[in-house]
Amino acid sequence: MGPSVRSRSGEEYVSKSDEKTLEFLYGNAFGRVLLKAANKPFTAKVVGRYMNSRFSKRRIEKFVEENGIDMSLYEEREYKSYNDFFTRRLKPENLRVCSDKDALVAPCDSKLTAYTISEDSVFYIKNAPYSAAEFLKDPALASEFNGGYMLVFRLTVDNYHRYCYFDSGTKGENIHIKGVLHTVKPVSLERYDYYRQNCREYTVMQTENFGKAIQAEIGAMLVGKISNLSGACAFVRGEEKGMFEFGGSTVVVMLRKGVAVLDEDIVRNSAEGVETAVHIGERIGSAVRAEADDV
Numbered sequence: 001m002g003p004s005v006r007s008r009s010g011e012e013y014v015s016k017s018d019e020k021t022l023e024f025l026y027g028n029a030f031g032r033v034l035l036k037a038a039n040k041p042f043t044a045k046v047v048g049r050y051m052n053s054r055f056s057k058r059r060i061e062k063f064v065e066e067n068g069i070d071m072s073l074y075e076e077r078e079y080k081s082y083n084d085f086f087t088r089r090l091k092p093e094n095l096r097v098c099s100d101k102d103a104l105v106a107p108c109d110s111k112l113t114a115y116t117i118s119e120d121s122v123f124y125i126k127n128a129p130y131s132a133a134e135f136l137k138d139p140a141l142a143s144e145f146n147g148g149y150m151l152v153f154r155l156t157v158d159n160y161h162r163y164c165y166f167d168s169g170t171k172g173e174n175i176h177i178k179g180v181l182h183t184v185k186p187v188s189l190e191r192y193d194y195y196r197q198n199c200r201e202y203t204v205m206q207t208e209n210f211g212k213a214i215q216a217e218i219g220a221m222l223v224g225k226i227s228n229l230s231g232a233c234a235f236v237r238g239e240e241k242g243m244f245e246f247g248g249s250t251v252v253v254m255l256r257k258g259v260a261v262l263d264e265d266i267v268r269n270s271a272e273g274v275e276t277a278v279h280i281g282e283r284i285g286s287a288v289r290a291e292a293d294d295v
Contacts, residue, residue: 006265006276048083048225051246056082067158087161087243090280097164097238097281102209104260104285105237108163108251110153111275112284114266117145117254125152125198125218125250132254136202136214137177144212147257151284154275155249162243163251164280166215168236169207174228176201201226202252209287214254217242238281260285 050056059082064071073094079085098105106112115123122129132142132150155161177200202216217226225245235241262285269276278284 006278006282048245051083051086052081054081057085060085063157069158083246086157086246089162090160095238095281098283100283100286102287102289103237103283104210104262104287105164105166106153106278106280106282106284107166107215107241107253108153108155109160109280110155110251110278112266112270112278113152113154113275114262114270115150115152117142117148117150119143119146123150123152125252135200135216135252141204141214145214145254145256149253149255149260149262151253151255153251153253153278155244155251160280161245161249162280163217163241164238165235165241166237166253167205167207167209167213169205169213170234171203171205171215171232173231174201174203199226201228203228209289210255210259212256214252215241216252216254217244218250218252219244259288261288 057079060079063069063082063085073090074088075091079088113124115121117123117132120131122131123135124130125135132145133139136142198218200216200218202214205213205215207213217228219226226242226249227245228242229240263283266276266278266284
């Protein structure tokens with residue numbers, strides 16, 4: 001799926017009003033008091049209830065207009081709430097997954113950056129630095145991926161917020177890491193070492209083409225709802241894995257050394273610090289068959 005030539009992505013879009021709000025929350029003493037309250041589970045639940053209520057429907061039309069969303073791509077129905085709209089489904093004919101046997105596909109609509117994993121490497125996820133061990137909170141597991149890839153798929157609010165499996169295989173139970181939810185904007189980094197607090201959920205997989213792998217989902221400010229559909233199970237490439245509710249979020253895929261070759265434009269753009277816009281189900285690389293079979 002997607003255009004024949006992928007686009008390079010710029011900075012995440014944030015309106016002037018949003019920028020002023022963030023400056024107030026992180027740059028003002030009273031704002032920081034409100035921020036602390038806003039990131040409590042109770043507050044997130046209140047916001048979640050509003051976004052799931054019929055009163056939030058009034059936000060939909062303006063959002064569609066401001067973000068230039070082509071609603072003809074999505075199922076035609078009346079949305080009950082803003083969150084119902086936010087988690088909208090594509091029409092089946094617009095959800096196309098590459099069928100090439102050795103394909104590595106994007107699990108979501110997003111902006112992709114690829115990193116090589118090493119013991120001392122640092123990855124930027126939601127504008128915050130992680131090591132693989134810090135991200136998983138499991139140094140032994142992280143060490144198995146040294147020399148491999150960490151693929152960071154950054155979703156913005158205008159993206160399709162359902163995600164799929166990048167290959168077929170089996171997986172274990174979802175591992176949830178609880179965290180305080182913060183904004184993804186760089187202004188927050190000036191005063192808070194917040195990146196360790198992002199809530200995230202990951203699962204260890206045994207895939208057909210890439211051997212042992214990890215797929216993870218990360219939440220941001222007021223995005224405590226990472227909705228994975230299944231625990232331990234078998235799955236097929238392109239099958240829906242879950243969805244994010246209100247807010248921008250991120251999917252991460254970790255692959256072991258020597259099992260995949262990424263498309264040249266993704267490697268080149270990532271080396272230059274530029275994201276590559278990709279679509280759910282689109283081929284972004286391929287398996288190294290001889291080595292993948294031995295994993």
